[in-house]
Amino acid sequence: MISKLTIERFAPYVVGSIAAFIWWFNDLSIPAAFAKELLSAVISAASVCAGFLTTALSILMTLGSSAIGRQIERRNKTSLLFGYLRNAIYSCLLLAAACVASYFWIEENTGIPTLASTVLIGISLFSIASIVRIIEILIRIFQAMSSSSNGAG
Template identity: 40%
Template sequence: MPTSLQIERWGPSLLACAVTAAWWWFDGAITITFAKELLGALIGAASIAAGFLATSLSILLPIASTSTGSKLRRSGYRALLFEYMRSAIFSCLLLAVVAVVSFFSLDEHRVGSGVAALLIYNATFAAAALARVTEILMGLFERGSEPDDKGG
């Protein structure tokens, strides 16, 4: 049985593989009817998400001097958190790049199947990585807003 840390670490990749495989299995296609709008929306969403993550990183850095930051450092989880942040930021940036490249793979009917599969994988991974980081950050911010002396 996988541990919660293993699920947290591998969840975005496994989810992206499963969604892409299901999309491929059901002969998913990104048709020309809505491809341009979808690709434009993905570029915008990926850029906004990357900006959100960069802002969260700048908010997270001062936590290092708090008791929560000390606990993260001692547990070894801080390095993992920064790996998750880096992964999420880069996956959002890569999603924007893949969406731009997808514009060039449009033919008369749809986005090329290989590029579309890459787009589906990357969009799913980016969304899952963003959700993972958001969940962790919310937990950190909740802990950081609690007083160190809970007894009063």
């Protein structure tokens, strides 16, 4: 049986791969009518997410001295947590870079070709899944911190 940790570890890769496969299999592309606007919006969103995740990194850096931070360390999950965060930040930066590169692939009549749009879709869904994963973990950490501070006080 697949463990929760295995699902947590590989979910972004599976989600991104499945999305890219479905996009490619259906021979889809991003139409020229809104390709530039879409790419601009995705660049903005990816940049905001990378900023949010970098802020989350600075918050997590302060956890080491807290009871929750020590518990995460005792369970040997610190490197996994920072790996997830690094993965999410880099995926957002990769998505922004892929969008910038895609500006050069926009064909006036057809938009972004299937291959380029498949890569964009795969990276987009991979990034979203990576962000969701780290947000879920951060919420669990903050809930545990809240519970421990309520119980102590």
